[in-house]
Amino acid sequence: MIGGFLGAGKTTTVGRLARHLSDQGLKVGLITNDQAGGLVDTKLLRGQGYATEEIAGGCFCCRFNTLVDAASKLTNDSKPDVFIAEPVGSCTDLVATVTYPLRRMYGDSFTIAPLSVLVDPIRARRVFGLDDGGTFSSKVAYIFKKQLEEADIIVISKSDLIDDTQREELRAVLTKEFPLAKIVTASPRQETGLDELFSSLMTDEQARRNPMAVDYEVYADGEALLGWLNASVTLKSNDEFEANDFLKKLATHVQGLLQIAGVEIAHFKMTFSPDDGIAGELASINLVRSEVAYLAVPAAERGRTISFIR
Ligand SMILES: Nc1nc2c(ncn2[C@@H]2O[C@H](COP(=O)(O)OP(=O)(O)OP(=O)(O)O)[C@@H](O)[C@H]2O)c(=O)[nH]1
Ligand SMILES: [Mg+2]
Structure with a gap:
């Protein structure tokens, strides 16, 4: 799963990873997910030539079966070696709602790669108080931070948008707040820094940790504050x-x-x-x-x- 807040660069990264794996002779099956169907992300990834299934109607973390169904459909159609799933950008608690059941039910069939969570550095610098600028309510910031808390790998994405000092300041905050995560920096669009991420995804496994505490009332309020139009x-x-x-x-x-x-x-x-x-x-x-x-x-x-x- 390649997670992270809305607009962090997930779909761009999924496309890059898909090509990286295809170049090595592996077949990929991609899973996109959002509140409604006919997604821009699906169009963009199919446009790049990859088998892509779309899960509409909310995050697959709330409806685990939809993820299994999408994976089965991809398996029937194209027998992928690797599934790459992009959860909804306002979604968190993926380890408890997706990884645990996947492991319990399909532990023998799948290896689950580390959960990578992307952050847009400009958005993240604002959320952590390093910069002023437009941001969201504290309940949405709660979701943003919870996404990072469960990450095995935090990717400071869009590194081309910040200078070295800004990057190191952000890295210092992230390291302090989320000491268990490995932090890498990359520019998915410019295709720099992705090698370290891709090699971790293909060689490491998702950490077995205790489930994180999530206040589902704040989480639900935060999601409700985000408008959606399709x-x-x-x-x-x-x-x-x-x-x-x-x-x-x-x-x-x-x-x-x-x-x-x-x-x-x-x-x-x-x-x-x-x-x-x-x-x-x-x-x-x-x-x-x-x-x-x-x-x-x-x-x-x-x-x-x-x-x-x-
Ligand atoms: N400057 C810069 N922009 C990037 C980079 N990677 C992605 N973007 C841009 O960021 C925007 C959002 O990228 P997406 O990959 O669609 O982000 P996402 O996380 O999938 O977004 P949602 O699915 O809506 O949550 C697009 O305009 C991308 O081209 C990067 O490395 N640098
Ligand atoms: Mg996307």
Whole structure:
């Protein structure tokens, strides 16, 4: 399982790991998960050519059977050597709700890799009080910290966004707060620092620890505070237009409205597909914070894909 808060870089990392394993001749089966179906993550990972099953309707930690069903379907279709599952970004307590039953029921069939939890360094620096800036309520921060508490490996993700001093400050806080975790730094999008993570995932096992204490009332309140919208929109035009420009304008507009309303974005993502069903995704866009000062970076793998990171 590759966990971590909304927008931390999980899907990007899953795609990188899938390619890393495929290059070694291993078959991968990917499992995406969120509140509703038709997920951007599923589209992006299938678009990279991987067998991907989607679990909609809330985190698989609350419905263990849906995870087993998704894994069985992948097994029937493509017999993967490795499953990589991305839990919902607002989910925690995965060890108790997923690892324990997996071990109990399928301990002979599966090796469970260390639980890696990604953090966006800018988000994390705010949550731990190292920087000012838009953040969430304390109940959402509770979930953020609980995710880290159960991690075997904490990945300081998007290392390209911070300098060495900022990284070391964050590492010091994380080491102090979560002494049991191994801490690595990586930039999933730029594909740096991932080797150490991937080799731990493929050689180590998830630690056998006592279950962590979770206050389910605070957890439920925190999740309830996070809004969720899943929508598909059909666009018609007699004239040609640039999909990237359209997504950028739409995202900027929504971002502006949310900023006026004082609402912090956790992760806002869109893809744009032509209706011929053949060409795949033409464009995608992500916003992982509310500030308007973002940076546009063309994704390496697709010339017409854009991504906004700040
Ligand atoms: N600057 C930077 N951005 C990154 C990096 N890795 C991922 N991102 C960007 O961060 C945004 C979110 O990445 P995702 O991989 O979709 O994050 P996620 O954790 O799967 O998000 P949810 O599934 O919504 O929780 C995208 O715009 C990515 O391109 C990185 O190494 N550096
Ligand atoms: Mg994702």
